[in-house]
Amino acid sequence: MFKQLLRKCMEGVTLSETEAQFVMDEIMGGKATPSQIASLLTVLRFRGETVEEMIGFAKSMRSHSVTIPHTQPGVVDTCGTGGDDLSTFNISTAVALVLSAMGVPVAKHGNRAVSSKSGSADVLEELGIEIQSTPELAAESLKNNQLCFLFAPLYHQSMKHAVAPRKEIGFRTIFNLLGPITNPARAEHQLVGVYNEDFAYKMAQTLKELGTTHTVFATGGEGLDECSITRETTLYDVIGTTITKMTITPEDVGLTRGKVEDIQVNNAQESAEVINQVVRGTANQSAQDIVTLNAAVALYAADRCDSISDGVDEVKKAIQSGIVDKHVTSLQTERRQSQHA
Known part of the structure; x- marks a missing residue:
């Protein structure tokens, strides 16, 4: 599924919110290879990320992150x-x-x-x-x-799977x-x-x-x-x-x-x-x-x-x-x- 969505991006087609969330879930779960991650980040940087994609990516990252147990209002x-x-x-x-x-x-x-x-x-x-x-x-x-x-x-411990590809490509990403x-x-x-x-x-x-x-x-x-x-x-x-x-x-x-x-x-x-x-x-x-x-x-x-x-x-x-x-x-x-x- 990741390969198909990556190919879709390569062809200039944007991802839906659900597809973007799935792709980020795969990255956060360590199921995407470093080359796949680098390819995706490069394609997104080249054509530009859509708001719908950013929403899906952010929802995935939030679901994989550790939160702090506080009740403080107005943070x-x-x-x-x-x-x-x-x-x-x-x-x-x-x-x-x-x-x-x-x-x-x-x-x-x-x-x-x-x-x-x-x-x-x-x-x-x-x-x-x-x-x-x-x-x-x-x-x-x-x-x-x-x-x-x-x-x-x-x-954001699940981000560890994207550390090496980000360092290797060396430019700002999503x-x-x-x-x-x-x-x-x-x-x-x-x-x-x-x-x-x-x-x-x-x-x-x-x-x-x-x-x-x-x-x-x-x-x-x-x-x-x-x-x-x-x-x-x-x-x-x-x-x-x-x-x-x-x-x-x-x-x-x-x-x-x-x-x-x-x-x-x-x-x-x-x-x-x-x-x-x-x-x-x-x-x-x-x-x-x-x-x-x-x-x-x-x-x-x-x-x-x-x-x-x-x-x-x-x-x-x-x-x-x-x-x-x-x-x-x-x-x-x-x-x-x-x-x-």
Whole structure:
């Protein structure tokens, strides 16, 4: 059956949702060979994935993933697609720290560096913040700290069958788009950075069908998988079954345009240094403002403010008050204590 569906794709025919779900089930179950997986990913990248296919793929991945046992309402995720090749510091991880300090529960989905200089797991280690090793510990941290980190390989173990083909072909695939919409905590609110506007719209359509309370997909004008501080940002605002497209600039929300070079780093250590400065309110203006902007949009997606401009004001106040720095210090202290327990 997999061979027949692969041949169908090769002939330019798209898959139905059911067929796409079957194909991904075969991959997740280890029933497809590495060459078949690589062929499928290549064909899909060449002709483009349909929303119907993405829905089927995502349903399969969700059914094979491990979930965390929590009852926390209003959980947010800030996981993006990565792949913008701009070598910025870990903005979405910094945003997760800011939001959780403000009392917003965040289940941060992420991984180690694949295409970037620093993955979220890498920078959390540099920051000295705990990466929970089990779903139960993640749920406990979410309850106690308003923050947990969901290390993708732990929760998407069936993905191991696609690791080698993905590495061998070496280009971005459908899995870059599926990761952010398969959060193991089933976050109902999300800020998803996407490196390409067309993909952002497809992901918005897909998540609308899968179900979300409020999610915002963001693509920076320079191809950044975050809201941009240097150019305009295209947003797809998904509230229930409604999708609204809008464009914002830093000036629209009371911020100043910055420089890309001020937010770029070479490794996880440099990224951690910038984040430490951001939470203390001492980072360069571009770094400070890009976290403020993205945290504000995430607050809006979490339904914690009426507008992005209001969110900017709230984030600024939180950082200036010292509660974000205090929260990060507390998380660092907790890890040190657990290591010596």
